[in-house]
Amino acid sequence: MTKRPGRTPVRVLLTTSSISVEPIVACTRNSFGESTVSLGTKAPNEQSNVFPTSEVGSTLKPVILILPNVEAKPGSGRRTARHGGKFNAIGLMPPGDYAISDMIRSPYLRELTLGVAQACDEAGATLSLINGTDSSRASTIRKALVDGFILGHSADIELVSSAKRRRLPFVILESDAGADVNSIRIDGKGGALLAVEHLAALGHRRFVILSIRRTAGPPIVHMPFTAGRMITAGFQFDRQRLDGFAEGLAKVGLSIDNVPIIETTPGDPSAGAVVFDRAPEATAILTMSDWQAITVLNEAVRRGICIPERVSVVGFDGTSESARTVPPLTTIAQDIVGKGKLAAAMVLANDRPRQIVMPVKLLVRGSTAPPRS
Structure with a gap:
């Protein structure tokens, strides 16, 4: 779609959905210490049998993004005093064949996008989501109205090459693409x-x-x-x-x-x-x-x-x-949110390339126990 002269990008409201299944099952122990399964019914507005009713609503968080979709032209766009970009925007592309809707459905990608969005809010920048299912995504990298990119992976060499040719800052997530490329992985x-x-x-x-x-x-x-x-x-x-x-x-x-x-x-x-x-x-x-x-x-x-x-x-x-x-x-x-914030900050700062490895930890909760004898 071609942008009309002087037209402001449209604000798009994207919302999420929870996993929807039928009965609620509770595992309890009877007087003999044996595990038993009891079935119940879910409330009309409850969307998941894995999430407690009181928690379902809190998982549905809207994200407001501005999605410019026109070809970049030299000298176009406005500059921002914060980082000197032409378009005041960051492009985010997910890993693999993910559509934009998957970035909202996926718990991981949703929190990653939230982190990037929070960093954009703090910098007064906007965020453009790039469809990972588009066969012309390398061309989109070449044309997108953004000042830098966050790429979900480095497996597609053409994508990395397209980003390099534009001489814009970019960060690759969950891959080590070499000392001359910004990367963040766990x-x-x-x-x-x-x-x-x-x-x-x-x-x-x-x-x-x-x-x-x-x-x-x-x-x-x-x-x-x-x-x-x-x-x-x-x-x-x-x-x-x-x-x-x-x-x-x-x-x-x-x-x-x-x-x-x-x-x-x-x-x-x-x-x-x-x-x-x-x-x-x-x-x-x-x-x-x-x-x-x-x-x-x-x-x-x-x-x-x-x-x-x-x-x-x-x-x-x-x-x-x-x-x-x-x-x-x-x-x-x-x-995850911190990773998104850090990636956006690295793009906006446009400093010398860094390769960052973030730590992980084991959270032991209720889904693991010794096997039955």
């Missing part, structure tokens, strides 16, 4: 190792891994002996987490080659069903995102499976939703 391998060590210390030895599929499509099931090949594929941060899982399993005498790995898009509601159907003997589920873990909790509810009495689940990211699930999700936590 210690993904260390976090994955913590997750396995926690479950192994509880006594678990039968694992299944939920890995992230970076292209649209149904779950892909990699049964034992194919896992080693997966560690060499995918995005850099996916490989790091798989490598951490592999190291943790090796410490207790297990091989990741003997562990089923199921690739799913993070919010795929069928992920939990595939896990329970294809790896019914597993007592511990390792995931690569809280969003994946929440789909597992939802499926457990539908099947009347008690968590953690029947199976333990560990998430990854430490999103705010992970503290509100029933039971609260044990997860590998990172400062």
Whole structure:
């Protein structure tokens, strides 16, 4: 769409939605100490059986963004005294084939976007979301009316090259793209190792891994002996987490080659069903995102499976939703909002390139316990 002369960009209101499922299941113990499952009904306005009713509303947070969508022209736009940019805007592109709506649906991307938006608010700048599903996204990088970019990954060399050619500041998230490029990532391998060590210390030895599929499509099931090949594929941060899982399993005498790995898009509601159907003997589920873990909790509810009495689940990211699930999700936590703020600050400052590794920590909550004997 071509911008008319003198026209102000439209303010767009984007809202989120919670995970919606049917019955509410409560796991309790009877007088014999056995776990029992009781079904209830949800209130008409309740959207999730994993989140308590009182918490559902607090997860629906609107984000107001200004989305310019016209080609950049030399000398156009207004300058800001804060950072001297022409357009007073930052472009944010998610990792993989994510649409703009996914950036609002995904708990991780929503909090990351919030952090970037807060930094933009403080700097008096605006935020442009770039659609990751657009096949011409490299062209969008070349034309976007922004003063810098935050890229969700470095796997697409064309994207990085396009950003470099514009000679604008940019930051790559969850990848190390070299000493001449700004990057921020977490210690993904260390976090994955913590997750396995926690479950192994509880006594678990039968694992299944939920890995992230970076292209649209149904779950892909990699049964034992194919896992080693997966560690060499995918995005850099996916490989790091798989490598951490592999190291943790090796410490207790297990091989990741003997562990089923199921690739799913993070919010795929069928992920939990595939896990329970294809790896019914597993007592511990390792995931690569809280969003994946929440789909597992939802499926457990539908099947009347008690968590953690029947199976333990560990998430990854430490999103705010992970503290509100029933039971609260044990997860590998990172400062997602802080990461977004830092990325935006690095773009706005336009200083010499830095490579930052942010720490993670294990948050032990109610979704993990020793396996049943």
